[in-house]
Amino acid sequence: MKQFISFVRKEFYHIFRDARTTMILLLMPVILIILFGYAITTEIKRVPIAIFDQSRDELTLKMTDRLKASEYFELYTIVDSYKDAQALFRQGKVHVIVVFPPQYASTPDAQVQVLADATDPNEATQLIAYCSAIIAEQLRGELAVESKAVTPVTTLLYNPQMKGAYNFVPGVMGLILILICAMMTSIGIVKEKEMGTMEVLLVSPLKPIYIILAKAIPYLLLSMVNIATILLLSYFLLDVPIKGSLLLLVSVSVLYAIVSLCLGLLISTVADTQQAAMLISGIALMLPIMLLSGMMFPIENMPDILQWFSHIVPAKWYIIAVKDVMIKGLPAVSILKEVGILSLMAVVLVFLSVKRFKIRL
Amino acid sequence: MGRLNMNNEIHINHITKRYGDVEALRDLSLEIGSGELFGLIGPDGAGKTTLFRILTTLLLADSGSASVCGLDVVKDLKEIRRRVGYMPGRFSLYQDLTVEENLNFFATVFNTTIEENYDLVRDIYSQIEPFKHRRAGKLSGGMKQKLALSCALIHRPDVLFLDEPTTGVDPVSRSEFWDMLDRLKRQGITILVSTPYMDEASRCDRIALVRSGECLSIDTPVGIRASYDRRLYAVRSISMYKLLGDLREFPDTNSCFAFGDAHHLTLRKDGEDVMRRLRDYLKGKGYEDVSLEPIEPSIEDCFMAL
Amino acid sequence: MKAIEVKQLTKRFGTFTAVDHISFEVEPGEIFGFLGANGAGKTTAMRMLCGLSIPTSGEARVAGFDVYRESESIKRNIGYMSQKFSLYGDLKVWENIRLFGGIYGLSKQQLSRKTDELLDILGLEKERNTLVDSLPLGWKQKLSFSVAIIHEPKIVFLDEPTGGVDPVTRRQFWELIYEAAARGITVFVTTHYMDEAEYCNRVSIMVDGKIEALDSPSALKRDFKTTNMNQVFHALARKATRGE
Numbered sequence A: 001m002k003q004f005i006s007f008v009r010k011e012f013y014h015i016f017r018d019a020r021t022t023m024i025l026l027l028m029p030v031i032l033i034i035l036f037g038y039a040i041t042t043e044i045k046r047v048p049i050a051i052f053d054q055s056r057d058e059l060t061l062k063m064t065d066r067l068k069a070s071e072y073f074e075l076y077t078i079v080d081s082y083k084d085a086q087a088l089f090r091q092g093k094v095h096v097i098v099v100f101p102p103q104y105a106s107t108p109d110a111q112v113q114v115l116a117d118a119t120d121p122n123e124a125t126q127l128i129a130y131c132s133a134i135i136a137e138q139l140r141g142e143l144a145v146e147s148k149a150v151t152p153v154t155t156l157l158y159n160p161q162m163k164g165a166y167n168f169v170p171g172v173m174g175l176i177l178i179l180i181c182a183m184m185t186s187i188g189i190v191k192e193k194e195m196g197t198m199e200v201l202l203v204s205p206l207k208p209i210y211i212i213l214a215k216a217i218p219y220l221l222l223s224m225v226n227i228a229t230i231l232l233l234s235y236f237l238l239d240v241p242i243k244g245s246l247l248l249l250v251s252v253s254v255l256y257a258i259v260s261l262c263l264g265l266l267i268s269t270v271a272d273t274q275q276a277a278m279l280i281s282g283i284a285l286m287l288p289i290m291l292l293s294g295m296m297f298p299i300e301n302m303p304d305i306l307q308w309f310s311h312i313v314p315a316k317w318y319i320i321a322v323k324d325v326m327i328k329g330l331p332a333v334s335i336l337k338e339v340g341i342l343s344l345m346a347v348v349l350v351f352l353s354v355k356r357f358k359i360r361l
Numbered sequence B: 001m002g003r004l005n006m007n008n009e010i011h012i013n014h015i016t017k018r019y020g021d022v023e024a025l026r027d028l029s030l031e032i033g034s035g036e037l038f039g040l041i042g043p044d045g046a047g048k049t050t051l052f053r054i055l056t057t058l059l060l061a062d063s064g065s066a067s068v069c070g071l072d073v074v075k076d077l078k079e080i081r082r083r084v085g086y087m088p089g090r091f092s093l094y095q096d097l098t099v100e101e102n103l104n105f106f107a108t109v110f111n112t113t114i115e116e117n118y119d120l121v122r123d124i125y126s127q128i129e130p131f132k133h134r135r136a137g138k139l140s141g142g143m144k145q146k147l148a149l150s151c152a153l154i155h156r157p158d159v160l161f162l163d164e165p166t167t168g169v170d171p172v173s174r175s176e177f178w179d180m181l182d183r184l185k186r187q188g189i190t191i192l193v194s195t196p197y198m199d200e201a202s203r204c205d206r207i208a209l210v211r212s213g214e215c216l217s218i219d220t221p222v223g224i225r226a227s228y229d230r231r232l233y234a235v236r237s238i239s240m241y242k243l244l245g246d247l248r249e250f251p252d253t254n255s256c257f258a259f260g261d262a263h264h265l266t267l268r269k270d271g272e273d274v275m276r277r278l279r280d281y282l283k284g285k286g287y288e289d290v291s292l293e294p295i296e297p298s299i300e301d302c303f304m305a306l
Numbered sequence C: 001m002k003a004i005e006v007k008q009l010t011k012r013f014g015t016f017t018a019v020d021h022i023s024f025e026v027e028p029g030e031i032f033g034f035l036g037a038n039g040a041g042k043t044t045a046m047r048m049l050c051g052l053s054i055p056t057s058g059e060a061r062v063a064g065f066d067v068y069r070e071s072e073s074i075k076r077n078i079g080y081m082s083q084k085f086s087l088y089g090d091l092k093v094w095e096n097i098r099l100f101g102g103i104y105g106l107s108k109q110q111l112s113r114k115t116d117e118l119l120d121i122l123g124l125e126k127e128r129n130t131l132v133d134s135l136p137l138g139w140k141q142k143l144s145f146s147v148a149i150i151h152e153p154k155i156v157f158l159d160e161p162t163g164g165v166d167p168v169t170r171r172q173f174w175e176l177i178y179e180a181a182a183r184g185i186t187v188f189v190t191t192h193y194m195d196e197a198e199y200c201n202r203v204s205i206m207v208d209g210k211i212e213a214l215d216s217p218s219a220l221k222r223d224f225k226t227t228n229m230n231q232v233f234h235a236l237a238r239k240a241t242r243g244e
Helices: A003-016 A019-039 A058-069 A082-091 A122-144 A165-195 A197-202 A208-236 A246-270 A274-292 A305-311 A313-327 A332-358 B048-055 B078-085 B099-111 B118-131 B140-155 B171-186 B200-202 B221-225 B242-250 B271-286 B301-304 C042-049 C071-077 C095-105 C108-122 C137-148 C169-181 C195-199 C217-223 C229-237
Strands: A047-055 A071-079 A096-100 A111-115 B010-019 B021-034 B036-042 B063-068 B083-088 B159-162 B190-195 B206-211 B214-219 B232-236 B253-259 B262-267 B291-295 C004-011 C016-026 C030-034 C059-062 C078-082 C154-161 C184-189 C202-207 C210-215
Touching: A003 A019, A003 A208, A003 B099, A003 C016, A003 C154, A019 A208, A047 A058, A058 A071, A058 A122, A071 A082, A071 B140, A082 A096, A096 A122, A096 C108, A111 A122, A122 B242, A165 A197, A165 A208, A165 A246, A165 A274, A208 A246, A208 A332, A246 A274, A246 A313, A246 A332, A274 A305, A274 C004, A274 C078, A274 C154, A313 A332, B010 B048, B010 C030, B021 B048, B021 B063, B021 B206, B021 B214, B036 B171, B036 B200, B048 B063, B048 B190, B048 B200, B063 C004, B099 B118, B099 B140, B118 B140, B118 B190, B118 B214, B118 C071, B140 B159, B140 B171, B140 B253, B140 C202, B171 B190, B171 B200, B171 C229, B190 C016, B200 B301, B206 B221, B214 B221, B221 C154, B242 B262, B242 C169, B271 B291, B271 C154, B301 C030, B301 C169, C004 C042, C016 C042, C016 C202, C016 C210, C030 C042, C030 C169, C030 C195, C042 C059, C042 C154, C042 C184, C071 C078, C078 C137, C108 C137, C137 C154, C137 C169, C169 C184, C202 C229, C210 C217, C217 C229
Parallel strands: A047 A071, A047 A096, B036 B190, B036 B206, B083 B159, B159 B190, C030 C184, C030 C202, C078 C154, C154 C184
Antiparallel strands: A096 A111, B010 B021, B010 B063, B206 B214, B232 B262, B232 B291, B253 B262, C004 C016, C004 C059, C202 C210
């Protein structure tokens, strides 16, 4: 045990004496939260819109006012023909055009047409949804007076303001944990190989499992500090609530951190240089997380093979679990599946990396 | 001292190790006795490091067997790792830890403390103790080597493996280092040490001259020098560089190499008439001041003749 | 003009004086041995002379150029080789020669002529297409030296060029040094082999940042009343007090 403690202490010396890396590790979550919170946003705000109103009755004017008033849209112009509307699209001046048919108010089954520029399909889907919601809301207001075809009522659950933060905060947590646990652990172990100190450690009675655990523990703790930073920032700065149990949230995070550590260990058994370790963790871990975890792009829209592949990305399950607990406030039973999958991954990875850990050079 | 009665021998039987097409060790056999200070002398690429790694259980040989303290290097890996000390060729300590932290760390890794074995390392460690709060990366070559040796000794090993401990170290630190090895030997520790510096061979009990994975010769330094079978001459003059070329062109020259302030010359035949011809030849080349004297060969001469 | 002129050259790191007011001159075509214990300040001094580090005080001119203001000109006129960095191991022999020749601005014809000449002198024609990593250390070092002087520099700096090299190749290496010196290239060399100190025209020995002795090997041996440079070195370096 004394061997082990002294090994862990040594790891902390390494971390704190490399002040620059430590600063980066501690500041990274702050920077990511600020980046995603303010700069890289997928939220809809003040999108230029054009309206082609062929009826100009009371109802369509009210709807136009509503659209204008919404913080999502900004009226670019009112057009008089489809031709003008198309020209605006082509020039990229507007992203959405709302077309009211003639005699809208007096035609019982009249329909509003919403055209969206689908060069960015995700944005287009959102824009149409927002537009429809605003129009539908206005219609409901009128329903009491006149009888109109019933429009389906959309209600946005859990994230009524459709805030991006609800989506990316769990994503950033998934990213940071992998980055610190997997990348830093693998680099830490490979560094010993590169410096030749592994040679001395191997020719000592120290058990390999001690070496592995001692490398992992400091980064586990560091990543918990990061989780705390992220949660505090998102709670106070971005107004993302923590609806479920905090303890449950932290437990899931620890489980995910352990999976990440195991991934790092596995990488360290493959890589011989620090650069290789960094590249492997960068490409093999970061990219799938960004692309296949559902953090940025919805998995449901992906081709089958990618959807299938996304199942083996641990971050996907972690992000689902975090969303369930943090945003939806669901209890532990509802994330049993995710927890189960993550635990299984941890077991398999531990087995593989201990098996692959070379007791010789 | 139970140690003295223990079997701290090293046996190496027909070890061969290949890396791809390159044969690092070719059917190498060696017997090293308990408490012996044994030197592996040879240049870079002779296979010394490979041999060390096999003996310290870090590498598996392709064929052949070896034992350390009577323990098989393949089967008894754990026990061997408890009983040997190893100082690899390049500096293998934590550069970002201080001198003291490094030593403490290695002490605990081996389940011991500095205090427990202080008497063994005192000699060496006391020289670097004034700098114990300095980071290991900031030490000079000689200091690093002393720290590395302290770390390798801290658990009182029965056998010590030192892979080129003196490479890149200045002559004064080098001779101090060998003094330390002498004192360790007196404690009964078997020491296997490699070096590319031929002049260090005389500090060993026995040496093996190695080149390209083979032992060319195994004997005491005196024995190796005695087995040199040619007469060796030291030749000096003012213009040494020109002399080297001229000596090589002399028809009866077997070999001629620069050795510091003199050229070491061997001739194909020995005898008064050859010597006379050589003197005449040099006079003919315009040398007035040539001194020519028979000398005893050094280990380096022996190595080069092999 | 002197090849190297150094007056009261000093380098301090904080309160630590690595190089302490050293002065010496090196003649063109001379083989100058720069000896000293580990940590005596050799590397720091050599870095200043190569224009890689700015001195704290003092003067130094290398190949006639000032180390403070003309480090670019210095770099064009010197060659440098150390034990650690020599050549790119993952490039072939001829590729290394072309690369370094190219860096020093040799023309295509010069390059192909130089490559043939160099491989011929070193006896490496057969290894033209070999990766440098698979050459024995001694061959690498000889090749590395030849590449370091491929542009016929005025001065070549050699930092422990022969460490670990086998005895025969080590001597061949020194023969290359002699040939270079005979062509007029000044050689500034550090070594831990004391027999190699004997091959130098003059030798300086640094102790604790100062030059404690500077003369020809024979004069030094006479002054210290010994028969070999090893004893001269020991007599001086034992005085060292700083355990840097």
